[in-house]
Amino acid sequence: MSGFAFPPGLILLFGGLVLPFFDSNGRRIIVLGLPLVTLWALWGVPDGPSVTARLLEYEIVLVEGDRLSRLFGTIFTLMAAAGGLFALSSARTVELCASMVYAGASIGVIFAGDLITLFVFWELMAVGSTLVLWSAGTVTAYRASMRYLSIHLLGGVVLMAGIAAWVAATGEIQFGSMTGALSAGGLKAAGAWLILAGFLLNAGAPPLSAWLPDAYPEASPSGMVTLSAFTTKTAVYVLIVGFAGTELLIWLGLYMVFYGIVYALLENDMRRILAYSIVNQVGFMVTGIGIGTVMSLNGSAAHAFTHIIYKALLLMSAGAVLHMTGRRKCSDLGGLIQTMPLTATCGIVGALAISSFPLTSGFISKSMISQGALDQHLTFVWFALAAASAGVFLHAGIKFPWFVFFQKDSGLRPAEPPMGMRVAMVIFAALCIILGVAPGMLYQILPAPVDYVPYTGEHVVAQLQLLLFSGLAFFALLPLMKRTLTISLDWDWCYRxxxxxxxxxxxxxxxxxxxxxxxxxxxxxxxxxxxxxxxxxxxxxxxxxxxxxxxxxxxxxxxxxxxxxxxx
Amino acid sequence: MNDHRHWLYRPENIRRLWRWGFGILAASVLAQLVFEVYGHFGFDDWFGFNAVYGFLTCTAMVLFAKLLGVLVKRDDSYYQDNSEESGGGP
Incomplete structure (x- = not known):
């Protein structure tokens, strides 16, 4: 054990549990202050195992640090603080508590050095996130949270079975790369495959990806902001550690990328559009993990970092609209830029960032994944990713702001949201641009040294052409995208x-x-x-x-x- | 005449925006004259490739979504009019 011997995730976790006993000022301090304390604590975590304990016959590693875990820990704490700030003015206390427990548990997963610790925090995440959903307080949210919980408990059972098989076959509990074991055969391979399946379920991979767009949009305006960040990105982290270079992930990732685009194009609910877009973005990361080179893994990690910021920003913008109007459907919205210019501007910044426009954060992270495909001469993957980049602009970059803030005037004249929401949006919008303008800030904390220059004349021009002409396609095909009062069937039809x-x-x-x-x-x-x-x-x-x-x-x-x- | 509409909703501005939009599109392609864009795989070497690729793939995705919509689109109360959803509240 060394200097600071305390799992950083527990700070937020316990903070969430004691939060209800404070008055509103105390709560404000806890919600905003504890993430920063956690940030300080996790940057003090040294490389390698630092907090261990004995459990039965196993030596469990409660904290094991490296560059990757500190990167994810950093963005998770930033997200917890900004999400908390956004939530303070509107969320119920139970949501604030659950959000902190949820964020703390996911930081616990990031710093877990063994499979048992990982599993315990993994399940705590499921409990915390279900409570976040639940605290929306509506009957539909309650039902969605029960479906959500069922799916995640199923994932937990699969993961537990995998861990049991793995430990039985190898006698080891530490968590490291399992890519080679997938083709080993026997109990070891069975364990690795089950663990992979458990991880993929949380990433929103097919066939059970529908839990995400089914559940998240039912959360409160601030609840969905929180939910968008942790579960899927924790899954990205464990996939990077455990299954980098697994070819299957390339194809699963590409499926997720296009699934997200196509379903978002069909969708009418603005928050479901953004939920499908989460699956789409995680698909980019999963593809990068499947490619498995230093470049693509750096790219996936960087993309997780930037994605958490701009997706939270987009959902804050959508959440502000929902909070002020009580409406979620594109067919009910439109013209809001007239009275919500700040919310619209922040939403547009998020939309540009998710579309990887030059000078935004998405541009410096997503292009590393494509570069990884290019370096490996994966022609098909490279072109699929390019098409997908154009598709992101189509479904999230233009569609969301266009139908909410522009298009026909809905006649709604809502005011801007409360101060806390505005400040949270402005901070994240600024981060999207700062990271895009000064990529070195992010590049220097990535897991491996970065040998990549995003801003070349060729890259910028090619990307602008790709995006601007996909924008042209949007407006040219607008008649085909008339909003209808519909939902789209997904695999969740099977269990619903x-x-x-x-x-x-x-x-x-x-x-x-x-x-x-x-x-x-x-x-x-x-x-x-x-x-x-x-x-x-x-x-x-x-x-x-x-x-x-x-x-x-x-x-x-x-x-x-x-x-x-x-x-x- | 005094037009009280937001400037974005006035017809003359909408026309102006379209003109600007097309100007930017053209500029993005012409920028290739200044910053040379090399293809990566040989067949993507020609002028304006990325513009055409972006436009065509997006068109394909929209059309595919439209076709899939015929199969999977349902009224948005689809899951609500069913006894499956009749459970207790919180």
Whole structure:
């Protein structure tokens, strides 16, 4: 153990638990101050295992630091502070508490050195995030949170099974690269595959990606800001550590990228558009992890960092609109720039950043993933990522601001949101631009030294052409994108519609089969009883009373027969 | 005439914005004359490749989404009119 021997995640976790006992000023200090204390603490975490303990026969590593975990820890604490600031003016206390526990648990995962610690914090994240959803206080949010929890508990079971198999096969609990074990065969491979499946579920990978756009948009305006950051990016972190270079991840990532775009294009609810866009962006990161080179892994880590900021910014902007108007559907919104210019400007900055416009944070991070594909001569992947970049501008970069702040005038004239929300938005908008203008700030804290220059004339011109002409495509095809009051079916249809139908059918089948068997058995039993009654009932032969003379006669006949048999 | 609409919603400004938009599009392609853009794989070497690629792939994605929409779009009360969703509140 060294100097500062305390898991940094626990600061926020305990802070969340004691928060309700303070008055509003105390809460403000805790919500804004503790993330900064955590930030200070995690930069004091040395490389390698630093806090260990014994659990049964295992040496668990509660804290293990390296450059990657400090990078993720940094952005998680920044997010906790800004999310807290955004939430303070509107969120219920239970949401503030749950958000802190959730953020603390995800920092716990980031610094976990072994699979047992990782699993415990992983499950705490599921509990914290469910409570964040729940605290929206609506019936739809409650139902969505129960579906969300079911899926994440399932993921937890899969992960636990994987860890058990892994530990049984290797006898080791430390968490490191498992890429090689996937093709090893036997129990070890089974463990690695199950662990990978558990991680991917939290990343929003197919086929169970629908939990994300199903649940997150039901949260409160500030709840979704918090939710967007931690679960999926913790999954990105563990995938980088455990499964870098797994080729399958390239294809899963590309699927997620295009799934996000296409579903967001079909969507009418502004926060569901942004939820699909989370899957899309995590898809870029997962692809980078699958490529698995130093460049692409740096790119995925950097993209997670910048993504948390601009996605939170976009959701703050959408959350401010929802908070002020109570409306989420694009078909109900429009023209809000007239009275919410600051919210619109911040939303547009987020939209430009997510689209990787030059001078924004997305440009300096996403292009590293593409460069990774280029270096490995993955032609198809490179072109798919380029098309996807254009598609991001299409579905999030223009579609979100256009339908909310511009297009037809909805007649709504909401004011700007409260001060806390405005400040949080402005801080994150500024960060999007600062990181884009001065990429060195982020590059120097990435896990590996960066040998990449994002701002070359060629790169900027090519990217601008790609994006601007995708913008042209948006306006040219606007008639095809008329908003409709619809939702789009996804794989969650299987457990929301097909599952209940099958369960009901199975239930009624079991019920009727049970009735048939029961009736058959009862009638058999009844017939047997009648049989018995015929011989032994009150009126049957066996039940008649005999006279003594008859008895003696029978005994004489029996003895006579016996004599005859004896001498015959 | 005194127009009380926000400047973005006045027809003459909308026309002006379109003109500016096309100007920027043209500029982004012409910038290639100054900053040479090399393709990475040979076949993407020609002038304005990225502009065409961006436009065509986006068109393809929108059309694909439109087609998929025929299959998967449902009324937005789809999951609400069902007894599956009838559970207790919090």
């Amino acid at each position: 519609r097909l599952g209940p139908v099958l369960a009901r059918a199975l239930g009624s089948f079991i019920l009727s089969a049970d009735r048939i068997f029961r009736d058959a058995f009862l009638s058999l039993l009844r017939r047997g009883l009648e049989e018995v009654r015929a011989y032994y009932g009150p009126d049957s032969i066996a039940a008649q009373t005999w006279t003594t003379a008859a008895m003696v006669l029978c005994a004489v006949i029996a003895l006579g027969l016996y004599l005859i048999l004896l001498y015959a």
